[in-house]
């Protein structure tokens with residue numbers, strides 16, 4: 513009896529690349545999670561550990577990132593991007609016989625701002641849930657409205673520098689970065705005579721418009737600006753609580769491949785993430801008791 517090697521394939525799964533087209537206004541983005549798998553003449557690496565023909569999965573990740581810049585207009589659609597990548601692997605790497613590229617593309621819509629689609633701020637399509645918590649002690653009802661999983665992103669107008677540095681600080685300061693977060697927010701009403709639907713729409717419009725229009729020096733500052741705008745716009749709202757994961761987008765270093773990257777190709781990192789939480793309130797806001805806000809938010 514002989515033991516033989518059957519079918520094999522290998523590749524890099526789930527490279528999350530965000531490409532910003534920013535050489536014109538409005539900016540455009542594509543957001544792809546790309547998986548590469550190849551088959552071919554790879555028996556040596558399995559049988560003897562001879563890696564001479566083994567294209568590294570790290571190189572596959574690099575190819576995805578570099579092609580996000582180099583593949584030109586093909587990047588704009590996942591089909592043409594996948595086709596360009598697949599053809600590269602079979603045409604340019606002799607030992608690859610078949611290449612399989614899978615892409616999950618996330619659609620983003622422009623955030624409305626002042627009634628107009630914003631040129632460089634986006635929200636993830638269909639992402640959010642409207643939430644409400646009502647507590648009633650027999651005398652008073654507290655209505656806390658909210659939103660969960662509202663994913664928003666801006667391709668510019670965000671800086672982060674001048675921060676405290678110590679032995680473990682390695683983060684490079686930046687004057688231009690992608691800022692993205694998944695907004696969870698809850699807000700307390702002091703008036704029950706409210707058109708709830710309109711009020712919710714208005715809060716979201718204020719929140720979105722502020723995120724889009726505010727030039728940010730930190731996500732913490734954006735949190736405050738959004739809360740301030742919501743209460744300023746709707747004084748019947750006494751308090752807003754935010755939980756904002758900082759969805760980091762790291763600039764990919766394409767210089768080893770001779771490709772320039774002027775804030776165009778980003779790795780959308782999954783975890784860890786900064787977690788920015790805070791409350792903005794009127795100083796005369798009533799105490800709603802311990803459980804009017806859903807404590808699951810992080811308090």
Ligand SMILES: O=c1[nH]c(=O)c2[nH]c(=O)[nH]c2[nH]1
Pocket residue numbers: 672683729730731732758786
């Ligand atoms: O807006 C930010 N706030 C931070 O506190 C922080 N920390 C960090 O590493 N990046 C950022 N960004």
